[in-house]
Amino acid sequence: MFEAILLTVITASTPLVIAALGELVTERAGVLNLGVEGMMIMGAVCAFAVTQISGSPYVGLFAGILGGGIFSLLFGFLTLTLVANQVATGLALTILGLGLSGQIGEAFVGQPGIKLQPIVFPLLSDIPFFGRVLFSQDLTFYFSIGLVIGINWFLFKSRTGLKMRAIGDNHASAHALGINVIRTRYLAVMFGGACAGLAGAQLSLVYTPQWVENMSAGRGWIALALVVFASWRPWRVLAGGYLFGAVTIGQLHAQAFGIGIPSQFLSALPYAATIVVLIIISHNRRTTLINTPASLGKPFVPDR
């Protein structure tokens, strides 16, 4: 019983963690992409469609990553090349993503999907208590853990990561030092898009293997809140993601038990939790100021 709950918590948390990690890298480079929800739903629909056509959820997973990455380029072109307002463009990306995915997915509504099967590590998964939870998961879970470690190393231990943080904190100085601000930001935006796409693919291939319009249901926005919650640190994203996953699954179980609270109130819990967490994190202005990348959301036009 406990193990089963833990397994579902992990499945519910993984997309949040992956999408939030991608956005974390984008924001560390100083770009605020509010289009996570749109990129996520595009990833979900691309992954589902390609899986249905090719018959392989792995090809589908790849299509989800590609779909999210390519879709994010639209945001990159507008905000980085044309210096459009990042907040407005991010909203546009979400609106377009929700519309476009509905259009693409229409042919696939109601079709039974193909689930991404777990990869079981033979000996490790026999460890009592946590073996099955940690070592018989699908690829996306292992990937999410790898991403946390990889991004943490990249941001704080590698030279390129240092440069990227420099861009996020002061793009004018970074430009003066000869770092290619626009190119790095394009890459960061695409990385964020690819992660959001992968998170979406997890939704339509693992969490609920089918296509339902608007199936991301605000998870992209919750991922954005997670980045703030984590004060732009990868390990805290992991912790926060699991907290939200636990709330989501907890309310589902509470609904199943029928504890006398209307299901709508329980369904509202993850959204309410997001607000509460944002209040707790933001109320100390000074720590927020120290952690936030200083150039976040500011337009940059290289002077020539």
Added chain:
Amino acid sequence: MHIELEKRARVSTLFSILSPLLALALTLVFGLVMFWLLGKSPLGALYSFFVEPLLEVWSLHELAVKAAPLILIAVGLAICYRSNNWNIGAEGQFTIGAITGSILPVMNPEWHSPLILPLMLLMGMAGGAFYAAIPALLKTRFNTNEILTSLMLVYIAQLYLDWLTRGPWRDPQGYNFPQTKSFQIEAVLPEVLSSGRAHWGFIFALVAAVALWFMMRFMLKGFQVSVLGQSERAGRFAGFSARRMVWFSMLLSGALAGLAGISEVSGSIGHLQPSISPGYGFTAIIVAFLGRLNPLGIVASGLVLALTYLGGEAAQLSIGISDKVSRVFQGLLLFFVLSCDTLIHYKIRLVLAGATTGEARR
């Protein structure tokens, strides 16, 4: 080859007017290509999408019905965005306004007084303003990002409405449909003309647009909005309070979204049900930007976006295109508006590979 931007010495007035039109034209061209890809006759599809709905009296009325909430919400959002407050939860404020405005007819279906309608409208505005006050309070008190909080509140409002209409407010004689009793005739927002469905919500929208245009153009408050929006520091030197502006813009836009909500429910639907909006609160964001955040421009852009809703329904019937196409159109339109707006502040030139103009000029 890459694109280079050069800041214009002054803002281009030509492109301020031209950019929304350019964006519309680009969206149409894209639409042609999209319909062609879908295997439909492009011109025929565009005709049934954008022209046919304008040819009949009843569909012009429908246009006004759909434009009313879009314009009402968007003029409020324009004040928010101009003052750099990013309220994107208008859909939630719309929903709560519809709920609080419906308290009287749902609770007192036998109350036949001419007072009920004005009271409903006021309560709707109060509800919307209250719901927008939450992100405003959190922003001013706890420094919480209003984008995320206002959006999360949308989901909560929709779930609350769902619970109300399936639970305590459900009409017991409603054959198990999740909806409230139909409002009594005194609680229905009347039609403007006898020829069709367009209700007073459209008049409210026009009045709000003109009033806010006047405020932005001729009143100190409007000046405060623009100054604080462009530079909070400059605003502080002038003695304007950014904190007060958060409250002003959020409450104003919340009240207008709430008014839109109760007008829609009372004038167009006639009862409460789990779903009362095809995403007006989000489409209004596009309306606000297409109207260049100018209240009068928003009247025009609201009509254009209302047309995409109508065209989507019409095209679904006449040529069998999914109504999802209208959402794609709306998204594309916002993209093109945002990219064309670059032309207002910058000159854009294509630089061919190798020709490093920047270095040469130095």
